[in-house]
Amino acid sequence: MPGRWSTTQKRKRPVANDPPGAMPSIIEPELATLASRPPASGDWSYEIKYDGYRMLIRIEGGSVRLFTRNGHDWTDRMPKLRAAVESVPVENAWLDGEAVVLNASGMPDFNALQNAFDRRSTAKIVIFLFDILWLNGDDVRSEPLRARRQLLHELLDAVHDPLIRYSADFAEDPQSLVASACKMNLEGIIGKRGDAPYRSGRSTNWVKLKCNLRQEFVIAGISRNKGAKSGVRSLLLGVYDARGVLHYAGNVAPSVKASRNDAISKRIEPLKQKRAAFSVAPEPDQDRDYIWLKPELVCEVSFLEWTPSGEIRHAVFYAMREDKPARAVVKEQGAVIPGEEATPDDLRSSRERTGTKGSVFIANIKVTNPARVVDGTSGKTKVEIARYYDDISEWALPYLHNRPLTLVRAPDGINGELFFQKHSERVRIPGVEELPVELHPRHPPLLVANNAESLVGLAQMSVVELHSWNAVAPDLTHPDRVIFDLDPDPSLPWSAMLDAASLTKLVLDEIGLKSFAKTSGGKGFHIVVPLTRKQSWAEVKRFSQALAQHMAKVLPDHFSAVLGPRNRVGKIFIDYLRNSCGASTVAPFSVRARPGLAVSMPIAWDELKDVTAGDQWSMSAAVARQRSLNADPWDDYWRTRQGITVAMQRAIGMRR
Numbered sequence: 001m002p003g004r005w006s007t008t009q010k011r012k013r014p015v016a017n018d019p020p021g022a023m024p025s026i027i028e029p030e031l032a033t034l035a036s037r038p039p040a041s042g043d044w045s046y047e048i049k050y051d052g053y054r055m056l057i058r059i060e061g062g063s064v065r066l067f068t069r070n071g072h073d074w075t076d077r078m079p080k081l082r083a084a085v086e087s088v089p090v091e092n093a094w095l096d097g098e099a100v101v102l103n104a105s106g107m108p109d110f111n112a113l114q115n116a117f118d119r120r121s122t123a124k125i126v127i128f129l130f131d132i133l134w135l136n137g138d139d140v141r142s143e144p145l146r147a148r149r150q151l152l153h154e155l156l157d158a159v160h161d162p163l164i165r166y167s168a169d170f171a172e173d174p175q176s177l178v179a180s181a182c183k184m185n186l187e188g189i190i191g192k193r194g195d196a197p198y199r200s201g202r203s204t205n206w207v208k209l210k211c212n213l214r215q216e217f218v219i220a221g222i223s224r225n226k227g228a229k230s231g232v233r234s235l236l237l238g239v240y241d242a243r244g245v246l247h248y249a250g251n252v253a254p255s256v257k258a259s260r261n262d263a264i265s266k267r268i269e270p271l272k273q274k275r276a277a278f279s280v281a282p283e284p285d286q287d288r289d290y291i292w293l294k295p296e297l298v299c300e301v302s303f304l305e306w307t308p309s310g311e312i313r314h315a316v317f318y319a320m321r322e323d324k325p326a327r328a329v330v331k332e333q334g335a336v337i338p339g340e341e342a343t344p345d346d347l348r349s350s351r352e353r354t355g356t357k358g359s360v361f362i363a364n365i366k367v368t369n370p371a372r373v374v375d376g377t378s379g380k381t382k383v384e385i386a387r388y389y390d391d392i393s394e395w396a397l398p399y400l401h402n403r404p405l406t407l408v409r410a411p412d413g414i415n416g417e418l419f420f421q422k423h424s425e426r427v428r429i430p431g432v433e434e435l436p437v438e439l440h441p442r443h444p445p446l447l448v449a450n451n452a453e454s455l456v457g458l459a460q461m462s463v464v465e466l467h468s469w470n471a472v473a474p475d476l477t478h479p480d481r482v483i484f485d486l487d488p489d490p491s492l493p494w495s496a497m498l499d500a501a502s503l504t505k506l507v508l509d510e511i512g513l514k515s516f517a518k519t520s521g522g523k524g525f526h527i528v529v530p531l532t533r534k535q536s537w538a539e540v541k542r543f544s545q546a547l548a549q550h551m552a553k554v555l556p557d558h559f560s561a562v563l564g565p566r567n568r569v570g571k572i573f574i575d576y577l578r579n580s581c582g583a584s585t586v587a588p589f590s591v592r593a594r595p596g597l598a599v600s601m602p603i604a605w606d607e608l609k610d611v612t613a614g615d616q617w618s619m620s621a622a623v624a625r626q627r628s629l630n631a632d633p634w635d636d637y638w639r640t641r642q643g644i645t646v647a648m649q650r651a652i653g654m655r656r
Contacts, residue, residue, distance in 0.1 A: 023092050023134055028200035029056055029069050030096075030131075032190055034332040035207035038174035043194040045145075045169040046177050049187045049208055050128055051108040052100035053323045057085055057127070060092045066099075068323040080123040084163040088155065091136050095152070097129035097167065107184060114319055118263075129156065130167035133198055141198035148198065174209060182211035213312075214302040215332045216324050217249055220277045220295040222268060223288045232265060233288060235299060235317070238278055239331045248278040249331070250311035252301050264320065271296055283641050285532070298324050304450075306331070307398050309638035314401075352387070362386050365430050365456040374413050374464065377595035380619070385591060386459035388619040392599075393452035395626050396589040398638075400466070402473040404435065404446035406584040407458065408465035414593045421463075423447065430457030435473050448473065464593040467584035470540075471533075476581075478533035479540045483585050484548065485575035486524045489568050494613060500558060500572045501525045501608060507551055511651045513642060516634050519614045521592035521600035524572070526585060530640045537581040543644050543654065544576035550652035591619060601625070604633035 038044075054069040064085045066075045075082055081099070088095075100108040101116055101124055116122045132152040133141050140148055149169070156166045169192075170177055177189050188210035196205035221236030234251040241247060254264055271293040284290045298321040304314040310331075353361045360370045360383050370383030389396070409419040423444040424434060431454030434445035449455055449466070458466070470479040486500050501517055504527050508515045516528045531540070548561040551574060560571045567573065578585045586592065586600050598615030599622040617625065 023060060024094070026067065026071050027056060027094055027133055029054060030198055030200055030206055031202045032206035032208040033202055033204050035191070035209055038209060039191065039207065044191050045171055045194050046174055046189045046191050047130055047167050047169045048181065049190050050098035050100050051110045051187050052098045052113055055097055055099045055127060057095040057097070059085065059088060059090055059095070062086065070323065070325045070328070072323070077117065078122045078125055081125050081127060081163055084161040087159060087161055088164070089158050090155065092134065093132065093136070094134035095129050096131035096133060097127045099125050099127050101125055107186065110319055126163050126165060128165050128167040131198065143197065144195045145192055146194040178209050178211065187211060187214065212302050213305065214300065214318065216298050216300050216321055216329045218246060218295045218326045218329050219293060219297040219299055220246060221290055221292045223251065223284070223290050226287050226289055228289070230265065232268070236282065236290065237301065237312070238295065239329055240327060241330070245279045246277050246295055247310060248280060248282050250315060252315035252317045254317045267297060268293060282639070285641070296326050298326050298329060304401065305398060307638040309632065309635050311638055313398065362390050363453045363456045365453055365460055367456070367460050374410060375595060375597050376413065376415060378597055380597050382459065382462070384619065385464065385597070386456050388591065388623065389455035389459050390452055391623045392589045392626065393455050396455070396587070397450065397452070399588045400449050400468060402448050402450065403468040404473070404476070405449060406467040407463045408467070408593050409462045410464045410593050411462040414464065414595070418593060429461050432457055439473055439476050464591050464597070466587045466590040468587045469582070469584050470579060475533055477537070478535065479537060479579065480531055480533045482529045482531060482540050482544050483578050484527040484544065485520065485578055485585065486527065487568070487573045487575050488524050489570055489572070490523070492570065492572070496572065497524055497614070498608060498611070501527065503555060503558060504551070505605060507547070511648045512645070513648065514636070514640050516602065516637055517605060517608065518588055518600055518602040519611065519616060521586060521590065521598045522594060522614050524614045526600070530637060530642065532641055532643050534643050539644065541579050543649065544579040546649070546654040547652050548574035548576040589622060602634045607633065
């Protein structure tokens with residue numbers, strides 16, 4: 001095969017449907033699909049995911065052109081690299097690679113690359129070449145990757161310019177490669193099928209496995225401090241769906257040098273428009289103004305996770321992107337490669353392995369005594385709880401992130417003595433973080449669970465229940481929600497519980513507060529009301545008590561606002577006591593330390609009539625439900641912006 005595409009001879013026969021000697025004036029690159037896990041089988045090799053600009057190179061008759069992934073000619077912006085490519089010994093060719101600037105450690109540095117373009121000092125830009133699409137009159141895109149890369153390797157053997165480099169591939173275990181890439185502060189790795197042809201556009205023959213969540217977003221607005229005439233407080237981000245509709249995806253502060261912030265501001269000015277380009281625009285906060293923009297600018301952002309409502313959390317601005325068109329920016333979602341769909345067991349096996357002495361490793365956390373029975377009624381074991389928390393982490397973590405925890409441990413099973421824990425004490429829990437002590441003075445550090453490893457680590461420490469505060473670090477002085485726990489007289493029929501939840505929603509609707517429901521995992525419901533963090537703990541506590549008392553006064557046959565079994569005979573106690581500083585409520589998706597190990601499950605209000613019990617969902621049923629849902633029952637939770645107003649207080653009879 002190498003002889004057919006000699007680097008020094010013209011081709012001897014034309015490719016079908018191509019006139020002799022013709023070469024495309026432009027080629028669209030092949031793009032990788034974000035994968036949720038490495039492919040389970042197939043002929044795959046892996047390369048470093050370089051942190052730079054994708055660049056396709058066209059060489060014809062000694063003329064070199066450098067194109068970005070969306071077809072912009074950047075040849076004149078990189079004269080030194082163009083001159084280096086002129087030394088490649090070919091008559092005509094198309095090459096595919098990534099342009100980067102290397103730091104002192106030899107690692108790609110995207111900020112240095114941007115600075116090089118900003119300062120028009122591009123002499124240090126290096127191109128890592130990983131594919132060849134055309135060679136001396138032959139279109140080689142239909143050849144398998146391994147054959148193309150062999151041609152590329154032979155071609156570059158004759159090139160000795162340090163600005164032109166061959167992108168090596170690795171055959172090791174992809175999980176180990178990703179781990180190594182992350183330790184080296186690289187973005188991740190790219191997997192490619194060795195037997196696949198080159199196909200322009202997004203393909204599952206190429207997959208990307210990332211260390212962190214990071215992608216491009218369209219900038220369709222900015223926020224400024226209220227009344228300010230200039231400056232950028234945050235960028236309002238969006239992604240397009242398959243229909244071309246732009247959806248709001250959250251915001252990010254453009255944490256860049258003042259000079260670059262000024263440059264961003266100058267690019268923003270001519271893009272201002274009166275209406276938002278988002279399908280549903282975010283509502284401005286009281287302390288800032290929103291300025292809408294034509295959706296033309298693109299930036300790259302890293303972030304912790306996508307919320308169930310489609311927004312990103314804990315976003316960090318990375319860079320502006322000139323090489324990617326706004327209309328091509330979509331939400332990147334981890335895919336399972338076609339033909340290799342994952343079953344729950346497949347997904348588990350990729351994160352679980354057997355250790356010595358009967359232990360099991362889940363998410364790299366060692367689970368000892370995995371077969372120990374935690375609940376004698378259902379026979380559920382310690383490892384099943386660990387697996388559950390690993391499986392449910394995708395949905396549970398957004399409601400736990402940076403929220404102080406109270407843990408319920410059952411080292412001898414739920415029929416033994418239960419222990420409550422708020423601090424690390426003597427044993428560090430794998431994956432669990434401690435908040436800075438100054439956030440809660442005069443107390444030991446509070447605990448938070450921000451990743452799947454921490455949830456498995458808690459299960460390893462015999463934690464069954466996760467209770468969380470109504471506030472999120474670093475602002476623990478202002479609650480971001482109020483919760484009403486509907487606790488029924490055990491003699492009441494379930495229909496009374498459904499009526500109570502509906503009536504609570506009705507009262508909240510009438511005073512102007514949006515609410516969300518979840519089963520408690522025990523006997524009743526929790527009604528959750530998200531708040532903007534403006535009221536103090538004392539104000540929220542007084543409001544929750546006043547609302548409970550108002551409902552007990554208006555509907556005395558249904559509700560009681562007084563604690564104690566004697567006060568709720570034939571009624572439902574509206575427990576408002578969970579709204580004090582330091583108090584906590586069982587978290588969404590938490591297991592309950594009760595026979596059956598049921599789960600606290602978020603539901604949509606229109607599902608209420610179909611709920612048959614507060615402990616309806618088991619661990620396995622909870623995971624199956626989440627995987628089957630087409631829409632998040634709490635879809636609007638993260639977009640809800642509301643506070644407790646004077647009018648609301650008056651409506652329930654509060655005295656100021």
